[in-house]
Each structure stands twice: as structure tokens, then as C-alpha cells.
Amino acid sequence: MSTLADTKTLLAELIGFPTVSSDSNLHMIRHLAERLSHCGAEIEVWHDETGTKANLFATLGPKLDGGIVLSGHCDVVPVADQDWTSDPFRMEERDGKWFGRGACDMKGFIAAAVAMASHYAALDLQRPVHFAFTYDEEIGCFGARALAETLREKGLKPAVAIIGEPTSMRIIEGHKGCYEYTTHFTGLEGHGSGPDRGVNAVEYAVRYVSKLLELKEDLQSRAPEGSRFEPPWTTINTGALVGGVAHNVIPGKARVEWEMRPVQKSDADYVKGALHQFCAHMLIPAMQLVHPDAEIKTEVIGEVDGLTPMEESEARDLVMELTGANGADVMPFGTEAGIFQGLGMSVVVCGPGSIDQAHKPDEYVSVDQVKQCLGMLERLASKLV
Known part of the structure; x- marks a missing residue:
């Protein structure tokens, strides 16, 4: 044969x-x-x-x-x-x-x-x-x-x-590398008529995605000189935002599934550092002011270097x-x-x-x-x- x-x-x-x-x-x-x-x-x-x-x-x-x-x-x-x-x-x-x-x-x-x-x-x-x-x-x-x-x-x-x-x-x-994450948001459920008495996990997830979009723009200016990739910079993609059960229920759970494709490891460190600071100093304190057990945790699905x-x-x-x-x-x-x-x-x-x-x-x-x-x-x- x-x-x-x-x-x-x-x-x-x-x-x-x-x-x-x-x-x-x-x-x-x-x-x-x-x-x-x-x-x-x-x-x-x-x-x-x-x-x-x-x-x-x-x-x-x-x-x-x-x-x-x-x-x-x-x-x-x-x-x-x-x-x-x-x-x-x-x-x-x-x-x-x-x-x-x-x-x-x-x-x-x-x-x-x-x-x-x-x-x-x-x-x-x-x-x-x-x-x-x-x-x-x-x-x-x-x-x-x-x-x-x-x-x-x-x-x-x-x-x-x-x-x-x-x-x-x-x-x-x-x-490029491929780094994939799922970020989980735990808030406090409640009736939609009393938003101040709950912690809306979806809304905090939206703010997190807004930060991802901001970082996505920042990364364009960090493209290495002479980069041969297309596009030449590290990219971020938000794959899914999941949360909520009904129109009138404050959602207590949400998750964001996202990835980045680094052209250099320093970009990955920059993104992860910026997100950690944003959550630690902005989002989590605001969530825990209403509900001390509220939290944000990021699950690493995979970090594969390029x-x-x-x-x-x-x-x-x-x-x-x-x-x-x-x-x-x-x-x-x-x-x-x-x-x-x-x-x-x-x-x-x-x-x-x-x-x-x-x-x-x-x-x-x-x-x-x-x-x-x-x-x-x-x-x-x-x-x-």
C-alpha cells in the first residue's frame, strides 16, 4: 500500500x-x-x-x-x-x-x-x-x-x-498567545422595586466589561514596533455576559467569559493588573458596602503562551x-x-x-x-x- x-x-x-x-x-x-x-x-x-x-x-x-x-x-x-x-x-x-x-x-x-x-x-x-x-x-x-x-x-x-x-x-x-477567563460576580438578590437593598451582579459585570473595552483600546498603543501580527496589538474579546432570571429580580449572580490574545507577556500582565486594581479598589468595595459577602472571582480557563x-x-x-x-x-x-x-x-x-x-x-x-x-x-x- x-x-x-x-x-x-x-x-x-x-x-x-x-x-x-x-x-x-x-x-x-x-x-x-x-x-x-x-x-x-x-x-x-x-x-x-x-x-x-x-x-x-x-x-x-x-x-x-x-x-x-x-x-x-x-x-x-x-x-x-x-x-x-x-x-x-x-x-x-x-x-x-x-x-x-x-x-x-x-x-x-x-x-x-x-x-x-x-x-x-x-x-x-x-x-x-x-x-x-x-x-x-x-x-x-x-x-x-x-x-x-x-x-x-x-x-x-x-x-x-x-x-x-x-x-x-x-x-x-x-x-499570539491565548488567555481565556470566566469572571464570576456574586451579589445579592432582591426585588426590582428596591435596587438599593440588593447588589446587582449584572450591573457590576457590565462595568467590568466596560473596563475590558477601555483596556482593549489602550492595548493598541502598546503594539511592539515592527509587530508582524494582524492586528499588531494584543486583542481582547468579550465572548459572553450571562446573568439574571426575570425582569423584576435583582440578579445575584453573573459571569463574563472573555479572552485576550497577547503579542507579548507584558500586555497580559498589564491587563490582569489593571483589572485587579479596578475590582479591588472600585467594584468590590461598592458591592460589599451593601452586602459584605459580595465578591468577584476570576477563573482561569487557560493561559497558553504564544x-x-x-x-x-x-x-x-x-x-x-x-x-x-x-x-x-x-x-x-x-x-x-x-x-x-x-x-x-x-x-x-x-x-x-x-x-x-x-x-x-x-x-x-x-x-x-x-x-x-x-x-x-x-x-x-x-x-x-
Whole structure:
């Protein structure tokens, strides 16, 4: 069977695992572990504390530092309320495209990498190649963060990571971070006819959002000189404001779901510091003047650092050579790349498919893009021997 045909077969199998982030990924992890084990890879499966999710870390070649990691996440976004023309968890081929949930984000890359494993295994590898497949990227990169901690504990030190997110096979050397929060407001319920006797949690949430909007404007003036991002500054988005039960009831609970995409860590520190001061000196004292137990608490959903472009980058230079590209770009959306960079690795993002198809009904990866990815991975073999 050709590598392309093997990739197609494996991708169909992977799409058949409905690994929505809210559900287990264990069946997919076991399937990949079995495939890689048959190639002679050393397999490590590390479960989360619930036992329903796991990371897979597999190695071909010598037990040395300085290896190359091929990484992807197993989880996919939900298909609920999306209008698909075919079963999202059954791959279909139409017009040179492979359709299915996760086809481009990012099971296409995982299938291509694992399909190449038997080729790597047949070589006299002088440099290890690692396969790192994680859980829960879509909801906060929890799997990659756990993987990073395990690698630190075990003293494993790969040198290069290629994150196969859908970039249309462009080389991405930098992207913004993704910090997500839910801020909870606890006030005091009461009848709407007596607003002074209650603490309206929704109104304080609105004031908090107003502060977010003010900071959103301030961040534009903090854009680093020469920033390559679009937009070049750190952004803030208010995703939801939820609270209240009826027209005539003072709401005692509210929450604001929001995120920021930092281009530099100092911006994140600035925003968090400003919000802390605003709540500590303005909002909370006013709330507790009426109800001493009133409070504002911010829940950290995830703080994933961005990928910082580096002047010297083994990963960028390697993948440029493998793909024939003459440069590298940056992008606004986040990945797990910054987590791997935090371990001291040189990292790029490069994979088949377009982010324009990700998360949408009738998600697909083109066969041509998969062929390009396989070409890159085939040429990688010469760097391992």
C-alpha cells in the first residue's frame, strides 16, 4: 500500500473516532499506539486525572536528546447545530477532498505522520523522531501542558517540534498567545422595586466589561514596533455576559467569559493588573458596602503562551529546506507551539489544510495538501540518519 493510500485509510479510521473535547479520546489513542507499536516505537501513554483522556508519546530511534517531535491534538470541536451534507464522523471523498470532522484540524497531519512511521522505522536512525498526540487542545491546551510537565519530570529533551496545525503547508514561526477567563460576580438578590437593598451582579459585570473595552483600546498603543501580527496589538474579546432570571429580580449572580490574545507577556500582565486594581479598589468595595459577602472571582480557563519568532531557529530552517519555502509567516490564532517552545525546543507550525475549513460544517483537507505534507515528512527522513 502506498503512503498516500495508507494515510487515507488511517485518516478515515481517525475521523471515525468522535473525539469531541467533552468526550474521551482513549479509543483513538489506543489505535495510534497500536499502529506505532507495530513499527517498533517505544510507547508512552499518560492519562489525565480522570482516566478518560490521555497523551501519547512514541519514539523511534536512539534514546538521545535532540530529537524531532511531530505533534498534533486528537480532540475536535462539536458538530451540534452544524449543517453537514454528510456524516461528520464518516470520511467521504469528493472533488479531491477528504471530508470529516477533524480532517484538517488536525487528524490529517496525524494520519500522515503515523503513516510515515514504518518508513522511519526501516532506517538506521541516528536522531530520534517522536510522535506527540495530545488531548483537549480545543478547550485550553490541557493535554499539551500535561505533556510538557511529564517531559520535564522525565528529563526528555527533544530539540525540534513541528506542530501540524492547518496552515496550508505554510511555515508559521510565530503566533499570539491565548488567555481565556470566566469572571464570576456574586451579589445579592432582591426585588426590582428596591435596587438599593440588593447588589446587582449584572450591573457590576457590565462595568467590568466596560473596563475590558477601555483596556482593549489602550492595548493598541502598546503594539511592539515592527509587530508582524494582524492586528499588531494584543486583542481582547468579550465572548459572553450571562446573568439574571426575570425582569423584576435583582440578579445575584453573573459571569463574563472573555479572552485576550497577547503579542507579548507584558500586555497580559498589564491587563490582569489593571483589572485587579479596578475590582479591588472600585467594584468590590461598592458591592460589599451593601452586602459584605459580595465578591468577584476570576477563573482561569487557560493561559497558553504564544509562539515567539526567533532570530535563530533550527525548526524554521529545517522545514524551509524540507518544503522549499523561502520564508516563514506569523498568524493570529493559537496552538500548542508555545508550550513546546517553553521546554526549550525550536518550534514551527506547518500542516495540511486551511484554518478557513476548521470548525465548520463539511470540514475537509485536500488530497493535494496531504501529498505536500507527506513530501515534507518523507524528506525529513534524510535528517534522521
